[in-house]
Amino acid sequence: MAKKTSSKNVVGLESILFRCRDILRKAVNAGSFFEKRDMMLTLIFLRFMGEKYEDGIEKLRQKIIAEGLDPEDENIKTAFFDDASFGDGTYNLPTEAQWNTIINTPAPKLNVALDTALKKIAENSKDLKGCFVEGTFTTRNLGANDMKSLIDEISKISHKTFGEEKDLIGRVYEYFLKEFAVNSTKEEGEFYTPHDIVSLIASMIEPYEGTLYDPACGSGGMFIQSADLVKARQGDINKINIYGQEKDQATYRLAKMNLVLRGISNHLGDTNDSTFLNDLHKGLYFDYIMANPPFNLKNWYDDNLKNDSRWVGYATPPESNANYAWILHILSHLKPNSGVAGFLLANGALNDNDGSAFTIRKNLIENDKVEAIVVLPRELFFTTDISVTLWI
Numbered sequence: 001m002a003k004k005t006s007s008k009n010v011v012g013l014e015s016i017l018f019r020c021r022d023i024l025r026k027a028v029n030a031g032s033f034f035e036k037r038d039m040m041l042t043l044i045f046l047r048f049m050g051e052k053y054e055d056g057i058e059k060l061r062q063k064i065i066a067e068g069l070d071p072e073d074e075n076i077k078t079a080f081f082d083d084a085s086f087g088d089g090t091y092n093l094p095t096e097a098q099w100n101t102i103i104n105t106p107a108p109k110l111n112v113a114l115d116t117a118l119k120k121i122a123e124n125s126k127d128l129k130g131c132f133v134e135g136t137f138t139t140r141n142l143g144a145n146d147m148k149s150l151i152d153e154i155s156k157i158s159h160k161t162f163g164e165e166k167d168l169i170g171r172v173y174e175y176f177l178k179e180f181a182v183n184s185t186k187e188e189g190e191f192y193t194p195h196d197i198v199s200l201i202a203s204m205i206e207p208y209e210g211t212l213y214d215p216a217c218g219s220g221g222m223f224i225q226s227a228d229l230v231k232a233r234q235g236d237i238n239k240i241n242i243y244g245q246e247k248d249q250a251t252y253r254l255a256k257m258n259l260v261l262r263g264i265s266n267h268l269g270d271t272n273d274s275t276f277l278n279d280l281h282k283g284l285y286f287d288y289i290m291a292n293p294p295f296n297l298k299n300w301y302d303d304n305l306k307n308d309s310r311w312v313g314y315a316t317p318p319e320s321n322a323n324y325a326w327i328l329h330i331l332s333h334l335k336p337n338s339g340v341a342g343f344l345l346a347n348g349a350l351n352d353n354d355g356s357a358f359t360i361r362k363n364l365i366e367n368d369k370v371e372a373i374v375v376l377p378r379e380l381f382f383t384t385d386i387s388v389t390l391w392i
Contacts, residue, residue: 013162017175020153027146035140037176038250040150042136044172045257046117047154049091050099052261056090057081090263094120103155107144110151111137127260130271131253193218193292193344197380197390198225201290201342204372204392209239210287215275215329217244217268220255222290227264242266243286245275276300276325281333289330289341295386296346297322314363315356323349324360327391331369340371340392347375347387 020040024030031039060080061071069076084092095101097117105113118132137147162168198221208230214222223244227237242264246252252272259266269280300322310325310332311317317325323345330341350373352358364370374390381388 013157013171014175016153016156017172020150023146023149027142029140029142031140034250038133039136039140040176041172041254042132043150043154044157045261046102047099047157048261049093051158052090053093053098056086057084060084091125094124096120103151107148110144110147111141128256131256193221194380195225198222199229201390202226202229205288205340205342207288207290208233208235211241211243212288212290213243213281213286213333214291215245216291216293217246217255218251220258223264224258224262226290227262237264243281244268245280246272247274248272275329276305277302284333285335285339286333287335287339289334289343291330291343293326296348300325315359317360318354318357323352324357328360342390342392344388344390347389350389
């Protein structure tokens with residue numbers, strides 16, 4: 001069984017994030033919740049990219065030394081370090097984007113330095129093109145002391161300290177959802193799926209080779225944690241082709257950053273979009289689907305969906321709630337004879353007796369599509385105590 005994150009590490013991480021939140025709460029020009037969240041997650045991303053680059057350079061140094069060469073020799077530096085290449089997805093960061101450069105930048109120049117770092121990364125990476133909002137830091141123009149305090153706190157977040165986290169950037173994302181998402185109800189908010197739940201789903205459907213799809217992929221946590229489980233079994237993540245879609249623009253950008261950071265190739269489409277109104281992977285069928293779609297989602301329906309091909313053989317899902325729309329969407333993307341899906345729904349989906357929901361549920365059972373429904377205990381999520389079920 002995978003080793004769990006120690007409670008001491010979680011508390012330590014949350015203490016750092018609390019101080020960051022407090023800095024932003026008091027800062028002038030910090031912006032809305034979403035702008036604060038984007039700013040924090042972008043800083044975390046730069047920190048993680050920078051640390052991964054530093055690790056890669058150190059490994060390269062040790063390899064050169066082991067081969068009897070001098071890493072301080074100018075010719076060796078030119079040959080190996082000026083345009084370093086790494087085999088694990090690590091990016092060769094330009095000087096402007098290295099964390100060492102950022103933390104040594106004078107406080108009054110930090111906002112400009114951070115936007116320069118993002119621009120340089122985007123210019124050098126097709127995978128990260130469009131992931132950053134232009135002027136993320138100079139537009140907000142946080143005070144020099146506030147930004148310096150943020151940088152100092154974020155420098156404390158290191159995989160060397162919090163290395164047991166399965167998806168550290170996702171954990172940070174979840175924290176800010178919990179602390180700032182005042183506009184989300186318990187049933188309609190965004191939820192980060194804890195590692196133990198992802199592990200349970202993965203152990204039941206075993207998505208270790210082939211195509212894996214998540215129609216509501218959020219920050220990419222399902223993919224990150226699934227990849228970790230594959231590695232734990234000495235599997236090859238390159239044998240998994242990842243597909244996903246996310247409606248929220250900021251979360252879509254985060255998912256792209258998160259996957260690139262972990263060296264996981266992906267197909268998330270060229271933009272964020274609604275899975276129901278514009279299915280970016282229409283016509284594709286997948287070996288595995290894992291999902292934690294928004295619980296009891298309202299306002300999902302559009303008149304253009306009335307005769308949608310995904311409902312054929314069942315019924316048009318209730319306009320008041322997207323639970324059964326998610327089920328039929330997932331079913332429409334499974335390989336007909338071999339595909340398997342594991343996804344979470346609110347418990348209410350089990351006793352929804354709206355006319356079309358009842359019809360769909362009855363047809364799913366009669367068509368032998370439901371393998372199992374697992375009722376999970378309450379309080380599994382950090383952000384809600386809602387009861388959920390796992391459908392296979």
